[in-house]
Amino acid sequence: MSRTQDDLLSAALRHHRAGDLDAADALYRRILQADPSRHAARHLLGVLAHQRGRPGEAESLIAEAIRVNGTVAEYHGNLGLALAALGRNAEAEASQRRALALRADYPEAHHNLGLVLVALGRHGEAIGHFADAYRLRPGFAPAIRALASALHSEGRLADAAEAYAEALRLDARNPVLLNDFGLVLRDLNRDGDAARCFEAALALNPDFAEACDNLGALRAAQGRMDEAVACHRAALARRWDSAAAWNNLGIALNALGRGGDAIAAWRQAVVLEPVQAEAWSNLGNGLRDRNRFDDAIACHRRALRVVPGQPAANNNLGHALQGRGRHRNAARWFRRALALDPAYAEALSNLGLAVQQEGCAAHAEGLYDRALALQPGLALARFDRALLRLERGDLAGGWADYDWRFAAGQVGAMRPPPPLPEWCGDDLAGKRLLVRGEQGVGDTILFASLIPEAVRRAAAVVVEVDRRMVPLFARSFPMATVRGPADDAAGCDLQAPIGSLARWFRATLADFPARAAWLIPDPALVERWRCRLAALGPGLRIGIGWRSQVMTEERRTAYTALGAWEPLFALPSLHVVNLQYGDCAAELAEAEARFGRPIHRWDDLDLKDDFDGTAALIANLDLVLSPAMSVGELAGALGVPVWRVGRHDWTQLGTGVRPWFPTQRLYQPGADEALGDVPARMARALAAMAHGDPRNFG
Known part of the structure; x- marks a missing residue:
């Protein structure tokens, strides 16, 4: 190279380092125009193109420089950067390795090779190269930051924390480093230190939405849901289009019992980021909790399109199908989740319930046992196993697990217990x-x-x-x-x-004691209702209810419509008395018009809230016909004959009756019989007994 060209190259480098890229570009091109074989100028022009965001042009220029002189390590290293920017990571890896073959003590090549390996999902290999880069150049901040991040990804939390501490020693006022260090500390269960990192990051950069969101997720993990919601909303005020913050806001709102608001937040998350599988799964679970099973199924299928190999996504779809009553189909997805993760306790438990619903109780119990061997505190598995054991008559085993009903969320909302020890069967004398x-x-x-x-x-x-x-x-x-x-x-x-x-x-x-009743109605109200019912005239007085007030998709199969009781209304000399609480006026009017028979009810009795009045009315009835609902239980506790329509359930404790209620008789569908067919059989039995002693109804 002539002296003039040396001077031109030096001047171009000065412009390049000063950030005057246009001037540098012009000088590099002038050199190449005079002598196209000048590989140094061509390489630097390629570096400049990369800096300007033109990786294709950079790759072409640097590759040409290497064809002229392939012995310079920096050429291969910078070619690797251009290839990585083009998404050609395998080629980028090869270029960085060629750079290191030429110069083993090249810190930038070690660092850049580590970045490519991370992009290829090979974090373990990347760690060594980041460490070499920092060893070769102490104080190389990008290398120690990358090392810390890779260690975190590999689950080496203590090492990651040490690396972040070193990175912060070099750059103590870097909010991104503080935020990332906080994530490691959170995973180390050092919640207080993690919170201080997130707060320090926000103090340095008040607009740092991610740090605000991470602080909210930490508060949620601590059970401080109101604070979590405030943090997530603050993150969204800084960056409204953060799908992660919307997703986390939904999680916190759901934990506060605000399911509708949570669903709205998750919907916003998937609108902003349609490939966010976690938000689709959370949305699906939220919809399932509100018995919107078809919508939930659609959401879980969307999640599976993004992460088909994720065990939780497969399990969630099965859970939604299970809520729809499609147990056999649900079992397929639970098995797919278990094929991906054989130690997935929740999927084992869910599969247990699915096969139990299909009539395979022994197999189901084995699945519950396997789930609990993996995760002894899995509350839903314990509760489902409790019901299975009680249903087959294993009272000792069933009651032991039944205490997990609260943790399993299967008993509805209940007031927190008072600050007293729970009685565990010991001597109560003097207590x-x-x-x-x-x-x-x-x-x-x-x-x-x-x-x-x-x-x-x-x-x-x-x-x-x-x-x-x-x-x-x-x-x-x-x-x-x-x-x-x-x-x-x-x-x-x-x-x-x-x-x-x-x-x-x-x-x-x-x-179980041989007592027919344990509840006592108000004698004065009993006499009042005796007179009212006597005014109806001679004939049997039959009380009827037909559905629970809480109707979910899963419970719906346990109840019939009032229209299924048509055979009852065809019986003569019968007074039908309404015991159905809640809003049922339209159903009653329709039944009366259809059957041409009155269904007696009184406007001054609130069947939902007046238990004394309802008990007194029931005490004067000859028989109560009821599915699984409170008026049937109330009648049984009063000693009134009850015919209960429904399927076999755990309260039978392995018997053909319900030992709790001596005056209750069960009418359950046979092998070839639908639940809606049972009222006709009950009506035939009632007709055969109608002229006998009402006490025979029990």
Whole structure:
């Protein structure tokens, strides 16, 4: 190269380093115009093209320089950068390795090779090259940052934390580093330190939406959901189009019981980022929780398009199909999840329920056992196993797992327990026991049969139930103190949810007492209703209910429409009395018009909230016909004959009856019979018995 060209190259480099790319570009081209073989100028012109965001042009120029002189390590290293920018990572890896073959102590090549390996998903290999880059050039900040990130990706949390600490020593006021260090500390369960990192990042950059969002996710993990929501909303105020923040906001809102708002947030997340599988899954789970199973299924299928090999996405689709009652199809997806992750305890548990619904109880219990061997605290598996064991008559095993119903979320909302130890079956002599109502009204009535045993064992018993039930329970259990929900523990020593008493008082079928009733109606109201019903004239007085007030897709198959009871209305000398609570006026009017028979009801009786009045009415009936609903349980607890229509369930405890209710008879569909066919069979039985003693109905 002539002296003039040397001077031109030096001048071009000065412009290049000063950021005057136009001047540098002109000089590089002038050199090449004079002598196209000048590989140094061609290489630097390629570097300049890369800096200007033209990687294709850069690749062409640097490759030509290498064809002239392939012995310069920097040429291969910079070619690798251009190839990586073009997404040609395998070729980029080869270029960086050629650079290192020419010069093993080339820190930039080690660093850039590490970046390519990360892009190829080979974080473990990348770690060594980042470490070499930093070893060769102490203080090389990009290398130590990349090393820290790769260590985090590989789960080497302690090493990652050490690397981030070193990176922050070099660049203490870097908000991105602080945010990333906070993520590592969070994963190390150092929540306080993680929060301080996120807060410090925000102090340096108040517009840093990601740090704000990460702080919200940390607060959510700590159970501080209101703070989490505030953080996620603050992140969105900084960057409204952050799909991650919308997704995390949905998670926090859902945890606060604001499912509708959560669904809206997840919808926004998938609109902004349609390939965000986690948001699709969360949206699907939220819709499933609201019994919108078809919509949930569609969401989970969208998630699977993005991550077909993710076990959770396969499990979630199965769970949504299970809610739709498509158990066999659901089982296929649970098995796919398990093929991807054989140790996926939740999928094993869900598969257990699916095969149980298909009639394979023994196989189901084995699946629950396998799930619990992997994850002993999996509450839903314990609860489902409890019901399976109780259904087949294994009371000891069933009641032990039944206590997991709260953690499994299967008993609805319940007040937090008072600050008292839970009674675990030990001696109650001299102790005051608080018995807390739980679940729905029907379950509370069923388990109320256990209260007399508690009273006999404890020095005193306080029973806390729904306020609507207090008068009825106070009359029925005068030996106990009955009250509505209260904030104080009333001087008690121990507490127990009412359903948990069964573990200690109903360990075997022999423990069920031979008493027909345990609830006592108001005598004055009984007499009032006796007169009212007598005014209907001679004939049997039959009370009827046909559905639960809480109707989900899963529960719907356990109930019939009122129209299925047509054979009952064809019977003569029968007075049908409505016991269906809730809004059913249209159904009653339609049935009366269709069947030409009145269904008796009284405007001054609130069947939903007036338990004393409803109990007094039922006490005057000859028979109650009911599916699984509270008026049927109330009738059984009053000792009134009840014919219960429905399928086999766990409350039968492995028998052909329900041991809780001596006056209750079960009418269940046979092998070739639909549930809607059963009322006709009940009507035939009623017709055959109508002229006999009403006591035969029990």
